[in-house]
Amino acid sequence: MSIERIEKRQGATLVAPALLWTLIFFVLPFLAMALMSLSHLEGRSVVSGPDLRNYAKIFTEASLLKGIAVSLEITVLVTVISVALAWPLAWIIATRVPVRWRRLALLLAVLPFWTSYVVRSYSWALVLGEKGVVMNALVGLGMLSEPVQIMATRSATVTGFVHFFVMLLTLTIYSNLVQLSPNYARAAEDLGASRWQVIRLVILPLTLPGVVTGAFLTFVLCIGDYITPQILGGNNELTLPQLIMLQLGRRGDYPMASALSLVLMLIVTLAYLACARWLKMERV
Amino acid sequence: MRTLSWVYLGAIFTFILLPVVVLVIFSFQDGRLPVPPFKGATLKWYAKILGDRDLMDALVNSMMVAILSSLVAVTLGFLAASGLARAALPGSALMRGLLIAPMTVSYLIIGLGLLQMFNQVGIRPSLLATGIGHVVINLPLCFAILYAAIGEHQKSALQAARDLGAREWQVLWHVAAPMLAPSLAAAFFLSFTFSWDEFIIAFLLTRFDVTLPVEIWSMLRSGLSPATNAVGSLVFLVSVAVVVTLELTLFRKGSK
Amino acid sequence: MTAEVQIRSVSHRFQSFTALEGIDLEIAAGEFIVLLGPSGCGKTTLLSIIGGFLTPSEGEVLIGGRDMTRVAPKDRPTTTMFQDYALFPHMNLRDNVAFGLRMRGVGRKARHDRALEMLEMVGLAAFAARKPHALSGGQRQRVALARALAVEPDVLLLDEPLGALDLKLRRQMQDELKNIQRKVGTTFIHVTHDQEEAMAIADRIVVMNRGHIEHFGTPEDVYLRPRTLFSADFMGEMNRIPVRREGGTSISPLGPLPFDLGEGLLCLRPENIGFDGSFSMGRARLQEVAFFGTHHRCHFVPLKAPDLTLTVNLPQGAHPAPGAEVELFGRDPVLLSEDV
Numbered sequence: 001m002s003i004e005r006i007e008k009r010q011g012a013t014l015v016a017p018a019l020l021w022t023l024i025f026f027v028l029p030f031l032a033m034a035l036m037s038l039s040h041l042e043g044r045s046v047v048s049g050p051d052l053r054n055y056a057k058i059f060t061e062a063s064l065l066k067g068i069a070v071s072l073e074i075t076v077l078v079t080v081i082s083v084a085l086a087w088p089l090a091w092i093i094a095t096r097v098p099v100r101w102r103r104l105a106l107l108l109a110v111l112p113f114w115t116s117y118v119v120r121s122y123s124w125a126l127v128l129g130e131k132g133v134v135m136n137a138l139v140g141l142g143m144l145s146e147p148v149q150i151m152a153t154r155s156a157t158v159t160g161f162v163h164f165f166v167m168l169l170t171l172t173i174y175s176n177l178v179q180l181s182p183n184y185a186r187a188a189e190d191l192g193a194s195r196w197q198v199i200r201l202v203i204l205p206l207t208l209p210g211v212v213t214g215a216f217l218t219f220v221l222c223i224g225d226y227i228t229p230q231i232l233g234g235n236n237e238l239t240l241p242q243l244i245m246l247q248l249g250r251r252g253d254y255p256m257a258s259a260l261s262l263v264l265m266l267i268v269t270l271a272y273l274a275c276a277r278w279l280k281m282e283r284v
Numbered sequence: 285m286r287t288l289s290w291v292y293l294g295a296i297f298t299f300i301l302l303p304v305v306v307l308v309i310f311s312f313q314d315g316r317l318p319v320p321p322f323k324g325a326t327l328k329w330y331a332k333i334l335g336d337r338d339l340m341d342a343l344v345n346s347m348m349v350a351i352l353s354s355l356v357a358v359t360l361g362f363l364a365a366s367g368l369a370r371a372a373l374p375g376s377a378l379m380r381g382l383l384i385a386p387m388t389v390s391y392l393i394i395g396l397g398l399l400q401m402f403n404q405v406g407i408r409p410s411l412l413a414t415g416i417g418h419v420v421i422n423l424p425l426c427f428a429i430l431y432a433a434i435g436e437h438q439k440s441a442l443q444a445a446r447d448l449g450a451r452e453w454q455v456l457w458h459v460a461a462p463m464l465a466p467s468l469a470a471a472f473f474l475s476f477t478f479s480w481d482e483f484i485i486a487f488l489l490t491r492f493d494v495t496l497p498v499e500i501w502s503m504l505r506s507g508l509s510p511a512t513n514a515v516g517s518l519v520f521l522v523s524v525a526v527v528v529t530l531e532l533t534l535f536r537k538g539s540k
Numbered sequence: 541m542t543a544e545v546q547i548r549s550v551s552h553r554f555q556s557f558t559a560l561e562g563i564d565l566e567i568a569a570g571e572f573i574v575l576l577g578p579s580g581c582g583k584t585t586l587l588s589i590i591g592g593f594l595t596p597s598e599g600e601v602l603i604g605g606r607d608m609t610r611v612a613p614k615d616r617p618t619t620t621m622f623q624d625y626a627l628f629p630h631m632n633l634r635d636n637v638a639f640g641l642r643m644r645g646v647g648r649k650a651r652h653d654r655a656l657e658m659l660e661m662v663g664l665a666a667f668a669a670r671k672p673h674a675l676s677g678g679q680r681q682r683v684a685l686a687r688a689l690a691v692e693p694d695v696l697l698l699d700e701p702l703g704a705l706d707l708k709l710r711r712q713m714q715d716e717l718k719n720i721q722r723k724v725g726t727t728f729i730h731v732t733h734d735q736e737e738a739m740a741i742a743d744r745i746v747v748m749n750r751g752h753i754e755h756f757g758t759p760e761d762v763y764l765r766p767r768t769l770f771s772a773d774f775m776g777e778m779n780r781i782p783v784r785r786e787g788g789t790s791i792s793p794l795g796p797l798p799f800d801l802g803e804g805l806l807c808l809r810p811e812n813i814g815f816d817g818s819f820s821m822g823r824a825r826l827q828e829v830a831f832f833g834t835h836h837r838c839h840f841v842p843l844k845a846p847d848l849t850l851t852v853n854l855p856q857g858a859h860p861a862p863g864a865e866v867e868l869f870g871r872d873p874v875l876l877s878e879d880v
Contacts, residue, residue, distance in 0.1 A: 026386050122504055136320045241390070
């Protein structure tokens with residue numbers, strides 16, 4: 001046996017456990033789910049297909065279609081707001097905060113990461129509730145005559161999401177910013193650019209790849225999340241993950257839950273392809 | 285621009301820190317609702333949760349699942365990364381892609397898939413099932429971190445070890461693992477954090493013995509309570525303590 | 541466009557570290573000046589102060605007779621070519637070169653024409669639509685030069701622009717830089733730690749060490765008549781022979797010298813020792829020899845001073861066999877005192 005063959009066999013032996021694990025516990029369940037999505041529920045029993053009834057239903061039944069629309073709207077809104085808030089924060093920390101305070105500022109900016117995920121949504125429920133701190137302060141300051149309902153609305157869901165993703169994006173954008181050679185800004189300034197022009201014409205475009213990557217991550221995590229809309233948004237308008245959980249819980253409709261999951265995956269894949277395409281184009 | 289920067293910094297930090305501050309403050313609320321007005325400080329909610337059997341069981345469960353699933357994920361990721369870095373295997377790009385793939389799939393979908401498969405083969409929802417799910421979500425991360433950590437320099441060190449007569453397991457144990465120790469630690473802590481905090485897979489795949497996030501979730505159903513604040517604050521303070529300790533010991537040394 | 545630069549008693553401190561101490565420098569308009577020294581000598585700090593990226597702790601900078609000490613980089617008649625070139629990776633070459641003109645409000649057509657003209661000058665007009673990452677190191681360096689010159693600065697500052705290039709390309713770029721400088725007439729201030737590069741391109745060299753100027757003069761001056769041991773050593777290899785005075789004559793370990801320069805170290809470049817010269821250095825034995833292409837590098841041990849070793853560069857094909865004893869002669873000696 002040649003040396004290359006031995007090397008390859010040993011390499012393959014090392015990769016095998018992880019590959020097997022992924023095949024058995026990721027690919028196989030996924031295939032099972034795909035298969036399940038092609039069957040349908042009659043009464044309480046699953047009738048094997050293959051048929052496309054679930055998919056037909058998703059694109060005809062208003063409540064399901066609306067779920068997809070709501071999820072997309074919330075996710076796009078959250079992604080845009082989060083990027084818009086996180087970029088200036090990352091930039092200020094990277095360029096305005098004195099070096100010795102930088103690490104502390106960054107640590108503070110992501111501090112709430114360290115609460116439990118469920119608790120983070122819960123604490124927004126505390127803050128935004130009718131008797132919560134925000135309403136108390138607004139009414140106390142005379143800016144509102146009486147509390148406004150925020151909880152159990154889309155605003156609450158978006159606030160909770162934005163809170164989380166601002167932290168995430170600040171980290172990714174910050175690491176992008178500090179990797180840029182300071183000479184880019186210097187060169188632009190040296191050639192006569194104003195502070196604002198330096199940011200708009202040089203720094204911002206240079207961080208775009210990082211921003212797009214971060215935005216994609218935000219998109220994926222946001223559109224697949226169940227907790228935040230469930231705790232903060234309530235049941236007034238349901239997102240896709242909420243609908244999926246509803247199929248499971250109330251009716252045990254695994255076929256429909258599977259079909260909706262695949263739709264969710266499809267959306268994420270499309271978003272991924274769009275980002276990948278953009279990043280590739282950017283390189284040319 | 286300077287003033288504007290500081291104003292912005294103040295505003296956004298308020299937004300980021302507000303919920304945590306409110307959470308912690310009202311965990312000391314001497315009253316039944318964790319909302320203003322603040323009626324005075326008490327530790328009774330902490331006493332209550334520390335005495336809560338279910339909660340403490342859930343905490344231990346979470347700890348176990350997080351540690352064990354992270355160990356498995358790091359080990360599998362380490363082996364796979366060394367294997368793929370070792371030789372140009374046919375289809376290695378495909379293998380890398382497959383190993384990374386779960387990272388782009390929502391936890392909800394991974395959980396749902398596992399739930400259905402476990403149902404079909406008759407595996408009951410349990411902590412073990414949850415642990416398996418957590419390995420699935422953390423393996424891509426560990427693999428990616430460790431694969432990225434094996435650069436040309438590391439590759440030639442491994443080659444040298446083999447050249448000097450080390451067997452494959454000796455290479456891994458005596459050379460690769462110590463050399464990648466910082467990345468192994470980083471991968472482990474990240475996995476631990478994700479597993480510790482993961483809700484939806486644990487929610488779908490556990491029934492009687494649950495993890496902490498699932499237990500907290502069930503506490504939420506009974507509405508707002510300072511007890512929930514106390515749990516959240518406790519988790520928060522312990523995590524921050526761990527992070528600060530790591531920052532002051534491990535990473536400070538590592539950065540020098 | 542060109543202007544003279546005056547540096548008047550400039551000092552700069554970073555916290556407790558003194559990077560520059562009492563620097564005075566008069567640079568004439570249109571000169572090609574090289575700031576030369578080892579890393580940490582303060583040459584880059586001085587360049588940053590001239591460019592406006594640092595404000596000196598003390599002293600002032602005058603460009604074209606006007607005080608620029610506290611003027612922002614963009615309002616100075618200087619541009620900088622950065623070590624890493626800092627070409628904007630998201631813009632094509634034309635937009636990179638036109639950037640400064642765009643900032644000055646020059647219209648699209650005019651600035652694009654000018655950018656193409658500049659790219660033409662550095663021989664890259666054909667690549668105007670490409671992005672920087674598609675270029676080689678030498679090409680990027682040319683674009684950076686074109687970009688910095690497009691706004692017609694009075695003074696161009698170059699921060700080790702050739703450091704990242706391989707040797708052959710570096711020599712080629714040196715000639716090109718020199719040519720372009722002659723063509724545009726702008727004052728160039730160029731930082732490097734490579735003394736060969738400095739001699740190849742400079743009108744005058746500023747040798748710097750530990751925050752002060754060791755020597756400021758033409759390449760010949762600095763190489764042949766160094767003022768300090770530091771600049772003597774930094775510019776190239778040097779044989780040092782201690783000299784003391786005794787009753788009106790200078791005595792070295794090789795014997796009395798036929799001239800009186802005083803006490804100190806007699807410094808001789810390896811190429812200034814050979815089989816003929818202005819004074820005899822006594823007989824010496826050839827210990828070893830190595831062929832360097834342009835010359836033979838030989839180590840001689842003087843018979844009178846066996847603990848000294850002289851490094852001598854002899855012309856091709858003109859060296860005795862190792863072990864042979866010959867009489868050596870020296871020329872153009874320089875006497876320097878020990879560094880304080």
